[in-house]
Amino acid sequence: MKPLSLYLHFPFCRRKCSYCDFNSHVPQEGEQEAYLVALRREIEARAPRARGHMVETVYLGGGTPTVYAVEQLAEVLNFLRLHFAFRKNGLEARPTGTEGERSLEITCEANPGTVDAAYLRALREAGVNRLSLGVQSFRDDELRLLGRVHSAEEASQAARAAREAGFGNLSLDLIAGLPGQTGVAWEESLRQALALAPEHLSCYGLSLPPGTPLAAAVERGELTPLDEDTSAALWVRTHGVLTGAAYDHYEVSNFARPGYPCRHNLTYWHNGEYLGFGVSAASYCEGCRSVNVAEVNEYTRRTAAGESVVAESECLPPSARLGETMMLALRLAEGADLAALRSTFGDVEMARLEPRAQEMQEAGLLEISDNRWRPTLRGMMLNNRLAGAFV
Numbered sequence: 001m002k003p004l005s006l007y008l009h010f011p012f013c014r015r016k017c018s019y020c021d022f023n024s025h026v027p028q029e030g031e032q033e034a035y036l037v038a039l040r041r042e043i044e045a046r047a048p049r050a051r052g053h054m055v056e057t058v059y060l061g062g063g064t065p066t067v068y069a070v071e072q073l074a075e076v077l078n079f080l081r082l083h084f085a086f087r088k089n090g091l092e093a094r095p096t097g098t099e100g101e102r103s104l105e106i107t108c109e110a111n112p113g114t115v116d117a118a119y120l121r122a123l124r125e126a127g128v129n130r131l132s133l134g135v136q137s138f139r140d141d142e143l144r145l146l147g148r149v150h151s152a153e154e155a156s157q158a159a160r161a162a163r164e165a166g167f168g169n170l171s172l173d174l175i176a177g178l179p180g181q182t183g184v185a186w187e188e189s190l191r192q193a194l195a196l197a198p199e200h201l202s203c204y205g206l207s208l209p210p211g212t213p214l215a216a217a218v219e220r221g222e223l224t225p226l227d228e229d230t231s232a233a234l235w236v237r238t239h240g241v242l243t244g245a246a247y248d249h250y251e252v253s254n255f256a257r258p259g260y261p262c263r264h265n266l267t268y269w270h271n272g273e274y275l276g277f278g279v280s281a282a283s284y285c286e287g288c289r290s291v292n293v294a295e296v297n298e299y300t301r302r303t304a305a306g307e308s309v310v311a312e313s314e315c316l317p318p319s320a321r322l323g324e325t326m327m328l329a330l331r332l333a334e335g336a337d338l339a340a341l342r343s344t345f346g347d348v349e350m351a352r353l354e355p356r357a358q359e360m361q362e363a364g365l366l367e368i369s370d371n372r373w374r375p376t377l378r379g380m381m382l383n384n385r386l387a388g389a390f391v
Ligand code: SF4
Pocket: 012, 013, 015, 016, 017, 020, 021, 022, 024, 062, 063, 064, 111, 134
């Protein structure tokens, strides 16, 4: 059976963070419940397409999935199990590179301000075996600037409670490059994260999407964003601190203990097949991409009327698929496996990319060896430039 990943989007949050332009909002009365009904309808309608596939990873993301009662998330997971063939339900955290590598990974994103020990125990019992905590910073002044609903101490407590609840695969999200952030302040957050010994760390650079309160404060001149050199220095510092603490820098913004990369996200980077459910969720199957409508009301209306919830879809020709596959693969330290790509796309298509690979090698962004194209460290840092050469 072909491997498949499932993503479920929960578009609700307790409060909107100051930098956030994700599809999420504070729910109105009854909206959360109506959305769950709609989600079940979409799952039911689309599951028959997945015959012949085996679900290997599930990701509950958002928004904040944990604004739901844990029983509601458990019901959604049970509903998925009824409609899809799941690989054995790995209640144990099983790292890659072991005999359990292909066991089921079920991740849930959680906001530290929304979970306690009892919640996390129940989540674990529901089959979630990987927890991704949105910590963002271990400094309260930074958390206030970001508009987060939790303090640094609450984030640490949530991480400890996750361990007590039996999560052996814990990921922490941090955001680097806040206005005025110094290397010392950033490293303080990194060190506090390391003290909690997570299996995985995601370190994203702050972006300032137009329309967010943080971007508006920058426009008014109240805050000064970091310049490119300072942001690059933070990225290099992150690499140094985390690889020095025995984490693999396996993707541009992601670090893991050996054997603990996020397998769900590896599906995306390997250009594997996934189905996304819920508003704005993207899917990719048999070379075709689609994305769902963004509005919760429209989504619930369409599911109730038995209409498709797809807003846009496109089936890519092989040359575009190769470009995308390359762009995604070059986000990963392991890079692109040329033999596998030749067998999928053919020698002629691959030969067309060779001059660009040479150019990137000469620019110091790409390493060509062992039948692989791998980004150099500089190539990972300047990933937009490297990836852009292949699309
Ligand atoms: S918790 Fe996450 S999704 Fe929700 S508003 Fe904050 S950044 Fe956005």
